[in-house]
Amino acid sequence: xxxxxxxxxxxxxxxxxxxxxxxxxxxxxxxxxxxxxxxxxxxxxxxxxxxxxxxxxxxxxxxxxxxxxxxxxxxxxxxxxxxxxxxxxxxxxxxxxxxxxxxxxxxxxxxxxxxxxxxxxxxxxxxxxxxxxxxxxxxxxxxxxxxxxxx
Numbered sequence: 546x547x548x549x550x551x552x553x554x555x556x557x558x559x560x561x562x563x564x565x566x567x568x569x570x571x572x573x574x575x576x577x578x579x580x581x582x583x584x585x586x587x588x589x590x591x592x593x594x595x596x597x598x599x600x601x602x603x604x605x606x607x608x609x610x611x612x613x614x615x616x617x618x619x620x621x622x623x624x625x626x627x628x629x630x631x632x633x634x635x636x637x638x639x640x641x642x643x644x645x646x647x648x649x650x651x652x653x654x655x656x657x658x659x660x661x662x663x664x665x666x667x668x669x670x671x672x673x674x675x676x677x678x679x680x681x682x683x684x685x686x687x688x689x690x691x692x693x694x695x696x
Contacts, residue, residue: 550616551590554667559660566650567643572596572636579620581633586647588620594640598632600679607633610679621668621675623647632679 552560567590572578579585581601595614599607610632613619619642622630628647654661 551618551664551667551671552616555660555663559657559663562653562657562660563645563650563664564643566653567645570642570644572640572642574636574638576636576640578634578636578640579630581630583630585620585622585628585630587644588618588623588647588650589642589644591615591617591619592641592643594642595637596640597635597637598675598679599635600632600683602683608683610682611675612637618668618671621672624651624665624668632675 552564555563569592570589572594578589578596581599591613593615595612596617596619597609598611598613599609602608619634620630622628624647650664654664
């Protein structure tokens with residue numbers, strides 16, 4: 546199922562106010578954008594390219610649990626204490642994105658209730674989707690046969 550990207554989920558006014566805080570960045574293929582457990586103080590909206598989200602699995606290589614493409618929100622841990630990344634992220638190929646400073650966005654949201662509501666509603670949806678994706682992927686990789694979701 547294809548979900549709307551963050552920009553499509555925001556109405557024009559809140560979207561414009563959010564984008565005014567963004568700056569363009571790029572990541573070369575293979576760049577580790579963030580690591581699980583590190584301080585989460587920013588987030589990105591992917592413009593071009595793909596990013597793998599992975600989770601540390603003791604005694605094994607990191608497991609890719611989701612792949613994000615254009616218009617997707619990269620990073621939600623900036624919103625939830627203790628503000629540490631819950632996953633790691635790596636650029637699959639060249640990635641271009643808008644980067645946002647979490648403190649600036651949160652400051653804007655204090656005064657802009659429309660943006661606050663729309664952005665937080667979207668992030669909550671993302672969190673649920675990513676948790677389901679991580680669970681499914683880990684069951685596929687490490688669970689007993691047949692433990693994943695049934696059609």
